[in-house]
Amino acid sequence: MSTLASLLKDIRQCTLCAAQLPLGPRPIVQAELSSRILIVGQAPGRKVHASGIPFDDASGDRLRDWLGISKELFYDPRIVAIVPMGFCYPGTGKSGDLAPRPECAPAWREKLLSRLKHVQLTLIIGQYAQQYHLPGAQENVTELVRAWRSYWPDVVPLPHPSPRNNLWLKRNPWFEQELLPELRMRVRSLVIPD
Secondary structure, eight states, rough: OOOOHHHHHHHHHHOOOOGOOOOOOOOBOOTTTTTOOOEEOOOOHHHHHOOOTOOOHHHHHHHHHHHHHHHHTTTTTTTTTOOOSSSSSEEEEEEOOOOOOOOOOIIHHHHTTTTTTTEEEEEEEEEEHHHHSSOOOOOOOHHHHTTTTTTTEEEEEEOOOOOGGHHHHHOHHHHIIIIIIHHHHHHHHHHHHH
């Protein structure tokens, strides 16, 4: 069994689906053995591919606001692991970025997640992540997020924090009124333990 460091090195050197990636492979992941919060997203976008930093875009700004934490804490892998369903930018389709490449999760996901034994809160962002991490859940993203109390306090399904979801946020004011205050308190308890 390889160490986490060697596994992360292998992931970052992965070229498994290089031929299908419009900008080539650039696996983006953040984790340490001590990570207490796991953020499961879809796949990096074009801006994140360019910078090599997860959630280094408007979606990341909104996500950090939702969590109530600074960039410094967010990018501290001792606290936050960021493990998307696909580690590389998959390209753009008619209505946004394409789905994460299907080769990625079977190749790496369980190997990586099995090493993150200190995670106390998993944030599952978007449809692809929710289908994988909440198998059997038949609800759409809105219904899963609305049922957040069913998974609390260990797992929280979230909509994607993309600016493309502004209309969703406007139509679902309960998200900011009910879920976010509880989420911020939960995150704070893990980031700044008593």
